[in-house]
Amino acid sequence: MAFRLPLPPLALRVPLLTAATVFLFTVTTGQLVSWAMGQRLDQEAERLGRVYLDGLAAAVLPAVRNGDAEALQEALQRALGFQEGIRERRIAIGSADGQRLASAGIGPNPEWPAPFARGLRGHIWELATDGDAVWAQRPLKDRGQVIGVVAAKLDVSSITERRRRLDLAMLSFGLAIALIGAAFSALAARHALKPVLAITQALRRVGAGQLEPLAEPMMPPSDSEAGRLGHAFNGMVAQLTRRENLSRRLAERERAALLGRLVGTVAHEVRNPLAGMLTAVETARQFGHDEHERNEALDVLERGLRQIERVVASTLAVHRDWGPPRSLAAADFEDLRVLVTPAAQRRGIALDWCVALPEPFPVDALRLRQMVLNLLLNAVAATPAGGRVRLEVKVGTDARLAVVVEDSGAGLSPAAERRLCSPASPAEDDAAPVLGLGLEVVAALGQQLAVEIAVQPGAGGRGTRIILQAAATLSQNEPMPPELLA
Known part of the structure; x- marks a missing residue:
């Protein structure tokens, strides 16, 4: 070289x-x-x-x-x-x-x-x-x-x-004249380059994130080429400044819209169990001497608290720091079975588990686990007693991971299906249908992971079948936690 x-x-x-x-x-x-x-x-x-x-x-x-x-x-x-x-x-x-x-x-x-x-x-x-x-x-x-x-x-x-x-x-004499002429020519060249150098320095500052126009003392005459270049640069800076201000305002509006939607969703999710819990408290006060009434009131309180716990956990799932990503393994779905089984047993719902994942799949395991957990808990909540919730996991012929969650509940409304499959932009948030917080988490995490979400009718036209398709986004050699390799 x-x-x-x-x-x-x-x-x-x-x-x-x-x-x-x-x-x-x-x-x-x-x-x-x-x-x-x-x-x-x-x-x-x-x-x-x-x-x-x-x-x-x-x-x-x-x-x-x-x-x-x-x-x-x-x-x-x-x-x-x-x-x-x-x-x-x-x-x-x-x-x-x-x-x-x-x-x-x-x-x-x-x-x-x-x-x-x-x-x-x-x-x-x-x-x-x-x-x-x-x-x-x-x-x-x-x-x-x-x-x-x-x-x-x-x-x-x-x-x-x-x-x-x-x-x-x-x-x-010639050397003296040559030196004087060289000095004057260097000064003249430096003076001619001064506007270009000023614009170069300004562009370097723009590259560093400092949008500053050329100061008026640095501007050459407007009728010269350098002057036109300087005015064009100042015009570009003005346009970029307006665009930055507009982007900042849009970002603030987006944050405000997201915060408002989050507050509305949390309030919607918490208000219903709170109403039942308050009714249970009044019942306990009036009929506390009756063991049956007392136990029923405690059950209502427990269910309400568990639902509020789910709301808090789902909210944290969207806004917490997940740490470094790792690949998804079959053991992750076994963990989900352990988490979902108590809720399914309380409602008398059977779980069908079919996980065909012989090797870890290179996708962010923590986020995808949270998506599947929210889908399973929503499926259990939507399925009547005696129903069935099915989970199927496999790698398709297109080398993408397919996760299917199917229940036998009443199904989603068409507007909720559209929002789940295509999350609304901030400008559309006010007109978007309100989902449960669990499905809001699924929609938000799906957008982060670029997961394709499809909603279909369940078997026999009953219930809902939600399909997640995720492409490999991590390196094949992502380290696995020791507890998942055991």
Whole structure:
């Protein structure tokens, strides 16, 4: 895996790239200007050297034409005496075939002799390796015929030094201008990015849950693209804020509706046994000396208290913390049989238990157990004495768990069936039919577990058959409690 260095943030990357671009462009432009000026100076120096050779050629032409070596030497010495403009280091005159006729000045330098001495003819401009001297050469013509060669070794050290100082000054000036331009361009880029960076920071705050619009001092001019972007962002924040407020109000209404429905259901479930219990208390007060009446009143009190206990247990079942989920096992249904049997025996109701669950099924056991327990208790309460309540559990061909609770009671109303199979939304709570609290618990837990609930007539068209179908929602390797594995 290749190692990649983390990129700096956009707020730093763009100004740096802009500054680097301006700096390189300015430095490169300065170097190109310096090179062009150097070329121009070289051309001017070469032109000046040719002008000097023209004057020297005119001075030595008569002596070369006449073959007067003494006059030629004297002319060279006179030329060396005038060094106001250009300083000569050495002057050499050669014949047309390259033989030296006369020379004067410093030297000769065997390592760098005159060009004609090295077989070079015609116009020559040859700079020394150290740049301090140059050989300038031209043919010496008389009436259009070449009769010799004039060469002069000129001292250009002062020109070279001035050029070096000029190059250094140009480089320093260019670097200074480049640095200033890079700094200004970085600041300009940073200023141009300021609205975008402000919106980026605001979006980061939105991601963290802080819906805050851009402050007015941070807003760029409205007629610019950044200004339009800022106003669009503020509009988005305003819409999200309104949506959050609306969602909060809807949630509060939903909680109020649920609480009202819970209170109404609890009051409905508790009021009936309380009326019977109050009647039993009055009976006990009036006929307490009669053992039969007293025992009957105590039975009514017991049944009322048990029904209130069921209401409390069912209410806690919806609102308690269930803890970590675990898979459903056959032992859970054996526990339900133990819980339901006393109520069934008191009412004289037979229980049919058919549980085919050889392996734990990956569904939340505690919630599903509570659903089945409420269905069984409601079935026992709805079945007349001598009736029968049946429980059937199996895994279908579609790999879903099917739980069937069937009784031989009077059955559910169509409105209650619809509410049990499709729990009402908060907006529909006021118009929804009132179920018993046990069935309310079944509907609420079924919605939490995504359990499909179906209601059918019982065997022979009597009673109610309620079918729960649950898909696997837990990992297959959920741990089982030790008491269920025993």
